[in-house]
Amino acid sequence: MKTLRPKKPQWLLVTLAIAGAALGVRLVVAIRQPWHPGRTAGLLFGIAASVLYLMDLLYPLRRKLLAFPLGNAQTWIQLHIYGGVLAFFFVLVHEGFRWPVGRMGWLLLSLSGWATVSGLVGVWLQKWVPAALASGLKVEALFERIPDLVEKSLAEADALMAGASEMLERFYSEDVRPALAGIDSSWGYLTDVRSGRDRRLEPFSRISRFLAEEERPRLEDLKAVYTEKLELDAQYSLQRILRGWVAIHVPPCLLLFGLMLFHIWTSLSYD
Amino acid sequence: MRLISSGTPSRTKDYVYPPRRLRLILISLAGGLAVAAALTVAVLGGKKTLATPGRLSSAHAPFDTQCAKCHAPAVVDVRCENCHDPFGSNQFRNAGHVWFGTKDPAQVRNAKAIDCATCHSDHRGRKFPMAEVDERDCARCHFATMARHPEFSIVKAGVMRDEGIRFTHDRHVAEVVKAGLDRCQFCHEPTADRHDFQPLSFDRHCARCHTKGGSVGATDPLPRRAVILPEDIDAPWAQKKVADTEKVGRANVVVDRLEHQDPWVIFNLWKIAREVDSSGLAAKRAGLVRKIDELRYQLRQPPTRGMSPAVLRREEQRLVGRVAALSRGASSSYERSRAERDLARIRVQIEVGPGQMTAPPGRDRRQIETDLAQRMEYLSYFDSVASPATPVPPEQREERFAALRAMTAPCVKCHLYDGPIMQSVNAAMPLLEHAKFNHLPHVQQKQCEECHTGIPKSKRAEQVNLPGVATCRECHHPGKTRDDCAECHFYHPPTEPWPPI
Numbered sequence: 078m079k080t081l082r083p084k085k086p087q088w089l090l091v092t093l094a095i096a097g098a099a100l101g102v103r104l105v106v107a108i109r110q111p112w113h114p115g116r117t118a119g120l121l122f123g124i125a126a127s128v129l130y131l132m133d134l135l136y137p138l139r140r141k142l143l144a145f146p147l148g149n150a151q152t153w154i155q156l157h158i159y160g161g162v163l164a165f166f167f168v169l170v171h172e173g174f175r176w177p178v179g180r181m182g183w184l185l186l187s188l189s190g191w192a193t194v195s196g197l198v199g200v201w202l203q204k205w206v207p208a209a210l211a212s213g214l215k216v217e218a219l220f221e222r223i224p225d226l227v228e229k230s231l232a233e234a235d236a237l238m239a240g241a242s243e244m245l246e247r248f249y250s251e252d253v254r255p256a257l258a259g260i261d262s263s264w265g266y267l268t269d270v271r272s273g274r275d276r277r278l279e280p281f282s283r284i285s286r287f288l289a290e291e292e293r294p295r296l297e298d299l300k301a302v303y304t305e306k307l308e309l310d311a312q313y314s315l316q317r318i319l320r321g322w323v324a325i326h327v328p329p330c331l332l333l334f335g336l337m338l339f340h341i342w343t344s345l346s347y348d
Numbered sequence: 349m350r351l352i353s354s355g356t357p358s359r360t361k362d363y364v365y366p367p368r369r370l371r372l373i374l375i376s377l378a379g380g381l382a383v384a385a386a387l388t389v390a391v392l393g394g395k396k397t398l399a400t401p402g403r404l405s406s407a408h409a410p411f412d413t414q415c416a417k418c419h420a421p422a423v424v425d426v427r428c429e430n431c432h433d434p435f436g437s438n439q440f441r442n443a444g445h446v447w448f449g450t451k452d453p454a455q456v457r458n459a460k461a462i463d464c465a466t467c468h469s470d471h472r473g474r475k476f477p478m479a480e481v482d483e484r485d486c487a488r489c490h491f492a493t494m495a496r497h498p499e500f501s502i503v504k505a506g507v508m509r510d511e512g513i514r515f516t517h518d519r520h521v522a523e524v525v526k527a528g529l530d531r532c533q534f535c536h537e538p539t540a541d542r543h544d545f546q547p548l549s550f551d552r553h554c555a556r557c558h559t560k561g562g563s564v565g566a567t568d569p570l571p572r573r574a575v576i577l578p579e580d581i582d583a584p585w586a587q588k589k590v591a592d593t594e595k596v597g598r599a600n601v602v603v604d605r606l607e608h609q610d611p612w613v614i615f616n617l618w619k620i621a622r623e624v625d626s627s628g629l630a631a632k633r634a635g636l637v638r639k640i641d642e643l644r645y646q647l648r649q650p651p652t653r654g655m656s657p658a659v660l661r662r663e664e665q666r667l668v669g670r671v672a673a674l675s676r677g678a679s680s681s682y683e684r685s686r687a688e689r690d691l692a693r694i695r696v697q698i699e700v701g702p703g704q705m706t707a708p709p710g711r712d713r714r715q716i717e718t719d720l721a722q723r724m725e726y727l728s729y730f731d732s733v734a735s736p737a738t739p740v741p742p743e744q745r746e747e748r749f750a751a752l753r754a755m756t757a758p759c760v761k762c763h764l765y766d767g768p769i770m771q772s773v774n775a776a777m778p779l780l781e782h783a784k785f786n787h788l789p790h791v792q793q794k795q796c797e798e799c800h801t802g803i804p805k806s807k808r809a810e811q812v813n814l815p816g817v818a819t820c821r822e823c824h825h826p827g828k829t830r831d832d833c834a835e836c837h838f839y840h841p842p843t844e845p846w847p848p849i
Contacts, residue, residue: 107484138373
């Protein structure tokens with residue numbers, strides 16, 4: 078629940094206040110006249126949504142295009158998040174809270190909804206994933222380094238198993254080494270960063286009973302390497318989701334931008 | 349001391365580069381802009397459906413890919429009127445609505461222009477009922493809800509317009525009941541669709557009691573010098589009445605066995621009218637001719653239908669000249685705007701071609717034709733039976749009026765006269781001129797007198813006997829029966845505005 082708590086509550090309050098005011102305007106206007114996206118009030122909400130989307134679009138370019146930063150990064154991200162949510166709300170008001178009729182209407186509404194929902198999912202991921210990784214795992218690793226670290230883990234395990242007993246050697250080659258050979262990413266880590274760890278470590282307890290006393294420290298070391306590899310898997314999986322999320326957010330948003338330009342052009346051309 | 353070699357230090361292989369997200373953004377931006385550009389090019393290239401915010405209503409479906417039929421580039425009224433009001437009658441403009449409601453030319457001239465598309469928006473799907481409008485649009489000028497509906501003006505006034513007849517409901521209802529006939533429906537016969545009632549007819553409704561052997565009675569004795577007796581009229585209908593003429597003394601006569609709408613009485617009425625009130629008779633005839641003109645106007649063909657492009661071009665040139673002349677001259681802006689509108693109509697006609705002119709007739713065309721035929725017949729009768737007469741000197745006027753009173757003695761039991769001109773009978777014409785009322789669902793639920801409570805005691809034809817708006821509100825309120833404006837009212841006049849605005 079902590080991850081859902083807004084970092085800057087005043088932004089949420091202002092957004093809610095603006096949304097409430099917009100809803101109030103919508104209701105007052107609706108008492109007086111039927112709502113139509115092309116009439117003055119509907120048009121104003123459409124323009125407001127377009128402006129907000131444009132501001133959202135400037136977010137990733139803020140450091141590239143602006144000679145000096147306007148406000149700090151936190152202000153920009155808050156503006157990006159709450160502006161996007163507000164823009165989608167304005168789209169709904171612009172449409173009059175009705176389902177669209179044409180293909181273009183559906184496409185615009187769907188993309189607006191997708192942009193907002195994927196954005197909010199991104200916010201949640203940005204808050205939850207780092208916290209989960211920090212609290213649930215002992216290993217920290219840069220995403221780009223993880224393949225190298227996994228290779229090193231394998232090499233370390235191979236070195237550790239040199240001169241091991243036949244039983245341990247067989248256990249290693251059949252049960253452990255394949256799991257150390259490559260990254261094993263999983264969506265399951267989204268729900269629990271230690272997902273499946275007990276089940277995977279259970280064979281170590283089982284084999285331990287059949288090993289000689291002097292072999293057990295070697296097994297414990299192997300278990301430590303294996304545990305580290307599992308944590309690297311979790312790191313890799315969650316960091317990949319964190320980075321991959323952009324791919325489901327950005328292209329649809331920019332497609333929405335293109336379609337929004339087309340929508341504006343057709344509205345102006347065919348009033 | 350450790351020395352650092354000059355030049356750029358080489359980076360270790362372990363150096364981690366930050367991910368290049370800007371590339372994804374730029375590629376996506378280029379993709380989004382490319383999609384927008386491709387769509388724009390496709391629309392400009394003719395793929396118009398890509399630009400549509402939704403499908404057109406079924407009536408407009410043929411224009412799905414012909415944006416210019418309505419958009420130029422905005423939707424302009426003349427393009428709607430090209431099909432819906434090819435006469436350019438302004439029936440569908442707000443000015444037509446104001447005329448319909450007020451009959452006040454000053455208000456019409458000041459009427460705000462409201463585009464058709466303001467109330468009738470399309471692109472809402474095939475099944476969208478675009479003829480239906482949201483009543484909140486009505487509330488911008490009128491009241492907002494049925495609860496605020498003002499009292500009917502005719503109820504407020506307490507009396508109807510001049511009904512042109514003497515009639516007592518109380519006595520007639522009592523007589524009908526006494527005769528064992530249907531209390532109200534003996535006279536008020538439903539129309540075939542049972543929405544309304546047929547016009548009252550003397551022969552069907554009155555003759556049963558008010559004639560004896562087909563006659564309404566005889567004249568009082570009247571001076572024979574003042575009238576033309578049947579024996580002096582060379583017409584078959586007159587010859588039949590010769591036997592009914594009885595001399596009373598040397599100077600007077602009585603004509604017996606008068607019929608309803610007796611031709612001899614009408615013949616002499618109009619003769620006396622010409623002698624004592626020729627202008628009144630001329631006005632009556634002019635009124636009849638005006639009504640015939642009005643009906644013919646409603647039946648006319650669209651003015652530009654079938655016009656060749658060359659003729660349309662000539663008309664365009666003429667109107668261009670007229671607009672220019674009006675702009676230069678001191679004529680009113682109203683005249684200029686009318687000319688400009690006519691010019692716009694012709695230009696649309698030239699641009700979109702003849703097309704289908706589907707002006708919906710306000711009234712059923714056959715009904716107008718029937719009405720016209722009746723009035724034409726009446727005019728023909730009016731002219732054919734006209735007797736030769738010249739205005740009489742003042743000393744003979746009293747004698748003529750005495751003859752008039754005696755001659756119409758059986759008529760004045762019911763009819764009213766302005767001098768020699770009988771007032772037209774307006775009884776049982778619709779009372780609510782600006783509303784439609786369907787009697788069918790109402791008579792299925794209530795007896796006539798539950799709403800028309802004054803009938804049993806009504807002693808004058810002019811008494812309204814119409815329930816007030818409060819009675820309507822008993823059922824027509826939210827949660828019960830429809831109470832929107834369109835349930836009873838129409839925005840566009842049911843017939844074209846007359847005279848044309």
